[in-house]
Amino acid sequence: MVDIIKYITRQSHKPLILIPVILMILSLLYLGAFGLNEGVDLKGGTMVTVELKQSMTESQITDLVQSNLGVSDVKTSLSGNTATITISGNVDQANFDQKFSNQFNILSFRSVGALLSQAAMDQIVYALLFAFIFMAITVFFVFRDLVPSAAIVLSALCNISIAVGSMSLFGIPLSVASVGALLMLIGYGVDTDILLTTRLLKRHAGDLDDRAEGACRTGITLTFAALASMVVLFVVVKVFIPSAQVLEDISAVLIMGLLSDLLSTWLMNLGILKWHMERGGHN
Structure with missing residues (x-):
């Protein structure tokens, strides 16, 4: 770990900047080609929680x-004798009960219409947009330097792009829960970026490489601690609470986002700041 940190902070930083940039471009290209699945909260559909009258597997329920319903987009999450069934499109509760009265007892039945879905999507776009706007304003107010401020915003954008591209790759749907995870990623990513920027620009003890190495040690330790907790949460939910799909999605998005934050902060943002200061910036 120490050798990796020294290599990152003391070797040529320009080639390292290209790694997260290339990953961001590939993520955006993949996202543009294959799109992003929308959860039932956004695209509309039906979510039914049922009690099984006979033993069945997830694939059998699906x-x-x-x-019986003539639909193709059905997802099932099974926990003990209870199953949560997510169906794309609106389904009549009476019709569902009639068709599956011998197999299921309905515990809850929830439909999300297209109007609510559009409103939710608009709120998501506004939330992400305002998060970036206020982040940029706050960072510029603190450092009063355009390059470090732009580097932090670019790093956060790279982080989110890679995370969303990974969601598309692994089939994690865009939902209210996953959007909450993306907003948390913005906050966490900015924390590590500000830690780095403050160490390099505001402190003067030691040379530039020493300050960069100290910031990198602290930031990577924090990120690995957060990453370990999310991995534990994901494994526990996957193994012991498979019906908690929301927790699984949140932990999966945060795992991918924390990994991308390591690249965007300690390769791209660090490289931009070192290049800026070596050229005489922020004197």
Whole structure:
């Protein structure tokens, strides 16, 4: 770990900047080509929680619902004798109960219409947009230097782009829960970026490489601690609470985002700041 940190902070920083930039471009290209699945909260659909009257697997439940309702987009999460079934499109509760009265007891039945879905999507766009705007204003007010401020915003944008591209790659739907995780990523990513920028620009003890190494040690330790907790949460939910799909999605998005934050902060942002200061910036 120490050798890696010294290499990152003391070797040529320009080639390292390209790594997160290339990953960001690839993520955006993949996202543009394959799109992003929307959760039932956003695209509309039906979520049913049922009690099984007979032992069935997740795939058996999914096949049964698909064949009886004539729909293709069905996801099932099973926990003990309770299953949560997510169906794309609106389904009539009376019709569902009639078709599956021999297999299920309905515990809850929730439909999300297209109007609510559009409103939710608009709120998500506004939330992410205002998060970036106020972040940029706050960072510029603190450092009063355009390059470090732009580097922090670019780093956060790179972080989110890679995380969203990973969501598309691994089939994690865009939902209210995953958007909350993305907003948390913005906050965490800015924290590590400000830690780095403050160490390099505001402190003067030691040379530039020493300050960069100290910031890198602290930041990577914090990120690995957060990453370990998210991995534990993901494993616990996956193994012991498979019905908690919201927690699984949040932890998965945060894991991918924390990994991308390591690259965007300690390769790209660090490289930009060192280049800026070596050229006489922020004197």
